[in-house]
Amino acid sequence: MSAQQKTGKMVSIMCFHDELCQVFNALMTALGLLRAGSKVTIFFGSRGVNALHKNKVDNLICLPDQPKEESEAVMKRMEEMELPTARDLLEMLHFEGAEILACPLNVPLFGMTSEDFVLGVKIADPSTYYKDVVMQADMNLTF
Numbered sequence: 001m002s003a004q005q006k007t008g009k010m011v012s013i014m015c016f017h018d019e020l021c022q023v024f025n026a027l028m029t030a031l032g033l034l035r036a037g038s039k040v041t042i043f044f045g046s047r048g049v050n051a052l053h054k055n056k057v058d059n060l061i062c063l064p065d066q067p068k069e070e071s072e073a074v075m076k077r078m079e080e081m082e083l084p085t086a087r088d089l090l091e092m093l094h095f096e097g098a099e100i101l102a103c104p105l106n107v108p109l110f111g112m113t114s115e116d117f118v119l120g121v122k123i124a125d126p127s128t129y130y131k132d133v134v135m136q137a138d139m140n141l142t143f
Contacts (some may be wrong), residue, residue: 001076008037012137015042018050020060020086021074026143027089033139034098041133042093043102043124049110052102057087087118096121101129 011033011086015026016139026042034040050056062074101124102117114123134140 009138
């Protein structure tokens, strides 16, 4: 067992959305917990797998179900705040040691393969994911 596992919490984060505000919140939460010493696994299921697609991650938008002006205003504010992009956050998470997993059912459902992923993403193993990650986690967070 690593020192990180001994001193930190195990955290499971699940993201089921491809709406940028939800994805951003999941990624920022994961990064904050990782940097605080937690062992973090972040799982993307349902439409969330789109956030892992190397050709889609940079085109996610906030509030797509709201009037275009409202969505654009939020996106503009995020840019003005010079926040990292979803791609930047995924890379930070990967290089800083988080495990990034994609749902093995939703990847083919959305017409994707592992070659479509951004750096560091693996397909979750359904025979071990829930037992070894979710059930062992000190915290399970869903976005």
